[in-house]
Amino acid sequence: MVPKPDKHNSSTEDEEIYGILDKPNIRHVQFGLNKRFATWYGSNVYFGRNKRTLGFKESNNEHTAKQSPTEKKFEDQYWIDTLYVCEYCFKYTDDEAELIAHECFCRYKNKPPGRIKYRSPEYTIRRVKGSKHEVFCQCLCLFTKLFLDNKSVYFKVKHFEFYIVYENNSTVPMAFFSKDLYSYHQNNLACILVFPPYQRRRLGTLLIEFSYTLSRCQGLISGPEVPLSPFGLIGYLKFWSFSIVWQLTEGNLKDVAQVTLKDLSEATGFRINDIIQALKYLDCLSDSEIRLNIIRSWARRNKVSHGFMIKDEYLLLDD
Template identity: 60%
Template structure:
């Protein structure tokens, strides 16, 4: 016997539950354009000087990638694997000690990235750049401090160049992109990768230092970036990206709140905004998987509060029964994400019953002051 206060809903088994979503990481072959881009990035105030040496570096790197001998290691499988991983920024440990983000913010990196560096010398950009290498070349860190502009994400290893750029960066006066949301506190801008290519590429490179599974850096033309700013400021605080040609119709590729601005609820704001865009498009959607550990924590928190609110206080509060499709339509969540969240809340009993007491307990323990939702529809500026 099920007591009334123990269970509120009975989940009807769905015949249309999507199969388990799978994630396949596609590693593209290294091409001439990718090599050119790799050597283009580096000391951002040394573009012309670096461009003069790109030809030689490009030829040498292309030959090595074709498997030609290079000091007896050309055919070494482990060496080839290491080079392939470095091209996509995959490292097992951190290689940049800290970030100087703007004039006043300094913080350690979370993950390593080889994409910033020449793969042979471990120097920033091309081999001519004089990076701040540690005294011992074999030390963990390849670079002590990476200076990153907090407006445009261009970078250098030279403090003087960094200060010179900070004084003239055009994005400190006007942030890129078009405003899509503006509340009394925050503004969200849509920045198209096809229009602001260099800005988005530098943003992706910076993001890799804080997201372990980040693997897209340069091919940003079919991505949109939704960047959150504090009103009255042109300093980005966080963002999420969206793949415009996603076959799974994902509404988010990656999301990150930058370290100086964390614990403000900005991640939940961005996640909620991504679902609002999907709702306006009439699409049931969700994030690209697999999620990073921090991303999964953020999503479970958002999904939990949305499901709890709708089932206890929202549109479904007075229903006797509700199906997974009902929950999906009301919340905009995929069925697989709903099931994952209900299991996380430990509220599914026998015969697929959802126990109200478990949801109420979670709701009370996570209730915060103010509105349950961070996004307010009256501040949306969606016209295209």
């Protein structure tokens, strides 16, 4: 979203703005009633001036000066042991009983926010506008900061859209990407996260594909906001490579004698710089020409002929 500040040069004021901490300060997240996992990064944005009190509780005068045994036990690093987060709306508390009570009546338990933009036999992707569901999107951004170290937008979400994937017949979010509606470079993705309980299910690939599908429908050559995180770059290199190889072995460029970078860009919807990165990743360039024997070998190993996850017949992009 906004550029990641330099940790080595950032001041205390910067840390107050961006929520940057050197290490995790929340030991665990309980996501819903039965999913519990460790955080990856720290964030002070959940907290008030007292670093042992969630901000909304401090503002409601619920804080007591006396530390709990749990707080004392983890005071060297962790500000609280467990953050309890609603798996439907991302509202949060440090009290398990409050989470249990909330989830019984959460407004999104039976119907998630937003409009359906894609529905396959397995997954549904909903578009949620920050301008319409502001609190939901703010809470989602706060949660995301615990797992992305370059996530910096929390409250100013009105000019963002969020595309959230659900398993069919479920109202629990599994992954999402956000998109800045006023991106100067017309980026098709600002940040992306697959929540820890749902990783290794190719949901990141699904969402990356969908972001390019949206760009294609708008007639745009586009790509993600940079710089990408190390994990994000790996995911994109794999997707860019797969798409380029598919175009060269199965798609519109299959029978083209000499393929240019412009040809690849028009066929894939990728920016030329991203295509160059992918070709280097594939290690298929020789004297500025693409070595098709390497491309074909890569295609066989990675089952490129099976095609993409996003299927046009399941798109619902009328508005």
